[in-house]
Amino acid sequence: DAGITQSPRHKVTETGTPVTLRCHQTENHRYMYWYRQDPGHGLRLIHYSYGVKDTDKGEVSDGYSVSRSKTEDFLLTLESATSSQTSVYFCAISESRAGQLFFGSGTQLSVL
Amino acid sequence: AQTVTQSQPEMSVQEAETVTLSCTYDTSESDYYLFWYKQPPSRQMILVIRQEAYKQQNATENRFSVNFQKAAKSFSLKISDSQLGDAAMYFCAYRLIQGAQKLVFGQGTRLTINP
Numbered sequence: 001d002a003g004i005t006q007s008p009r010h011k012v013t014e015t016g017t018p019v020t021l022r023c024h025q026t027e028n029h030r031y032m033y034w035y036r037q038d039p040g041h042g043l044r045l046i047h048y049s050y051g052v053k054d055t056d057k058g059e060v061s062d063g064y065s066v067s068r069s070k071t072e073d074f075l076l077t078l079e080s081a082t083s084s085q086t087s088v089y090f091c092a093i094s095e096s097r098a099g100q101l102f103f104g105s106g107t108q109l110s111v112l
Numbered sequence: 113a114q115t116v117t118q119s120q121p122e123m124s125v126q127e128a129e130t131v132t133l134s135c136t137y138d139t140s141e142s143d144y145y146l147f148w149y150k151q152p153p154s155r156q157m158i159l160v161i162r163q164e165a166y167k168q169q170n171a172t173e174n175r176f177s178v179n180f181q182k183a184a185k186s187f188s189l190k191i192s193d194s195q196l197g198d199a200a201m202y203f204c205a206y207r208l209i210q211g212a213q214k215l216v217f218g219q220g221t222r223l224t225i226n227p
Contacts, residue, residue: 031213040121042203042217050212058214059113090157094213100147101215103157 003027006091006104014112019078021107023091025071031094032074033101034058034066036087043090049074081111114139116206118218125194126226132179133189133221135204142166143209146180146187151201151220160202163187164209191223199225 003026013019023032031050035043035058045058047066055066063085065077078085091104115138125131137146148160163171163180170178175192191198204218 033214035217040219042116042118042219043215044217045214048212048214056212088155092157092215100159100162101157101213106155 004091004093004102004104006089006107008107009105010108012110012112013081015082016080019081019109019111021076021089021091021109023074023076023104025074025093027093027095027102028071029093029095029102030071032068033092033094034064034074034076035090035092036060036085037090037106038087046076046089081109083111085109086111114141114206114208114216116204116216116218118202118204118221120221121219122222122224124224124226125191127194127196129194130190130192131194131223133191133202133204133223135187135189135218137185137187137204137206137218139185139206141208145207145209146178147205147207147215148176148178148187148189149203149205149217150198151203152197152199157203161189194225196225196227199223 005024007022033048034046044060049055049068067075089107092101094101144165146163150158161173177190179188201220205215207215
């Protein structure tokens with residue numbers, strides 16, 4: 001398995017609180033991604049990074065911000081969590097031009 | 113914008129039989145990749161098979177094969193000799209060859225294997 005660690009694995013929080021999810025990789029891959037998975041929607045891209053301090057928005061970026069200060073770490077922050085952000089969050093990495101993404105194990109986030 | 117559609121939310125098949133999962137996509141580009149990912153109950157995303165759009169030959173990986181119809185923008189997955197371990201959510205995905213390598217996913221198909 002690709003060296004990707006997501007933390008925490010599970011989190012329960014209250015509406016209005018800030019939340020930060022962490023993705024750590026040991027593969028030195030250039031590209032990193034945050035997706036959310038919801039029933040009936042598959043996986044939708046929130047934000048992605050194509051290098052240190054280089055990030056861009058995906059299709060569902062509202063309410064989320066990201067930071068990448070080191071190659072190995074990609075942080076996803078919910079500034080003020082809402083119930084609609086209850087979801088499973090996946091981090092992924094990619095380097096090969098062959099296009100395969102490698103995924104972390106996911107974080108189950110519940111916003112009450 | 114590119115979109116991927118999986119029109120079958122759920123499918124079931126008898127063990128040892130063959131099943132085909134459907135996927136269509138919409139793009140104006142000519143160079144891209146298509147993928148099928150499997151997500152078992154463990155939640156892990158596992159790459160099943162990959163197809164380069166410039167290749168006419170359909171990709172195969174053991175019991176898994178695809179029927180890639182570029183003009184029709186169709187990319188179906190055939191699973192032969194279905195096994196209990198094949199039970200999972202299956203996602204079709206698309207990405208451009210150039211660019212940031214971000215994948216666009218379909219909604220998923222839940223496959224059940226009946227013993």
